[in-house]
Amino acid sequence: MTVTLLNHRAEGPASAPPLLLGPSLGTSLALWDQVAPELSASHRVIRWDLPGHGGSAADLIGPGATVGDLAALVLALADALGVDRFAYAGVSLGGAVGLHLAVHHPERLTSLAVLCSSAHFGGAAPWRERAERVRREGLEWLAESADARWFTPGFSVPELVRDHRTADPEAYAACCDALAAFDLRDRLAGITVPTLLVAGREDPATPPAHLREIADAVPGATLVELPGASHLAPAQVPGAVLAALRTQLDGPPARGLTVRRQVLGDAHVDRAQARQNPFTARFQDFISRYAWGEIWTDPTLSRRERSMITLTALVAHGHYDELAMHVRAARRNGLTPEEIGAVLMQTAVYCGVPAANSAFATAQRVLAEEEPG
Incomplete structure (x- = not known):
């Protein structure tokens, strides 16, 4: 028996740690276009489309669908790809899928990032009303307001708005049913996987307070608020989202x-x-x-040695503002004023006397700040 899977795109080495990326309602895997290629340098990135969105079949869900149904489709995709445990990041409805997985299938997750999402979406009535209207009238009326709901004024991603218009109305309405029934507030304290919450400060759909509510309830969770970002942060501020996810996934930035x-x-x-x-x-x-x-964490050289090398390089290139900062750093790393002076004397030979002259002036000013007034 052939099982129909969610449409997906895999990027990065097959042997790398797997990372699944979930979309927001009305979008496609294109939501992650500015982030996924960067993450694929260190991860096997698998991004997927909601039913009836992008390339996913509309009949994968029907009326009365739940977030649990969507999570089951994600797990079926992971199983088909041979992925047992994976990191997960999702936006809005995609983030709700991640929360469901963390509550009901924690053994499958290595970490969770929930972006511009919530443990509940404002009650069932508005979503049921939206679902009914979409079933009657289609999606054009919603697509017309997509930019206002998704982005700050003056910003747009036409491809995502086009995906909104071309989504299947019945599948979209079923996703609205899932949001209407979703509420995990009473289960958040039981989440044990490392969890990152990312909020857009200008997000009208899931304001920072929604992410803060999750962060306050999930033990050890981290909350990051992104200035200038609305609901679809990976499309609007991909660099900031990338930095937050790398900290969560890789650790070295921390x-x-x-x-x-x-x-x-x-x-x-x-x-x-x-x-x-x-x-x-x-x-x-x-x-x-x-x-x-x-x-700087490589143990081959000591921090004292790295400071001496850095001082020399900065003198050689005439970066005297940076030099002042690293003279202070050299003192923290244990160099004496005499040793700093000896390093600058060495630069006089190999970088030139005028460069060393400017370097001595900079260092003297910094070292004088240490002297008692």
Whole structure:
């Protein structure tokens, strides 16, 4: 007997840790277009379409469907692909599927990320009314307001709006039935898998308070709020979503952030994080994950040695603002003023006297800050 599976796309090495990505109602796997290729560098990424959406058959669910029915389809897909345990991330209805899996099938999950979603969706009545109207009139009236429901003013992803228009009305209505019946608030405290909650600060559909409610109930859960993001955060602020998911999935950014604070100081890191926005989030993630999570944690060289190398490199390239920061870091890593001076003398030979002259001026100013007033 042939089993019809959810339409899906697999990316990344077959031997890599599996990660399943779930969509929001009205969208397709294209919701993850700006995030999945990046994650596939380290994971076997499998993103799927809801029934009647994208390439999935509409008759996979029917009237009165539940989120549990959708979760069963996801597990059937994982089984068919030979995936026993997997990390999971989902948006809105896709996030509800993840919560259901965490409550009812925790043995299948290695971690859970719930984005722009909720443990309940505002009561059954509005969803039943929407389902009835969609069955009568189709989806055009909803597609016309998709941008306002999904994004901040002036932003749009035409491909996702087109997917909304072309979704099967009966399957869409069945998904509305699932949302109407969904409420896991009384089961959240029993979730044991590592859980990340991601909220868009401008999300009118599932405001940050909904994610905060889950974070407060799930033991050890982490909550991240994304400025400038509405309901479909992976499409609107993919860099920020990518950074949050990498921290959840890979760990090095968290480890790197600890080392970064130890070397550069809390005040500097706090300022850098306060200035972070969706445009710079990916770069900040790169710094924490690669520079501080991999290079500075490599035990081959001591932190003292790394400080000396870094001072030399910064002098060579004339990065004197960075040099000031790393003179402070060198002091935290145990270098004495005399040793810093010796390093700068070495740069006079190999980087040039004018460069060393500027470096001495920068270092003298920083070291003077340490002297009692």
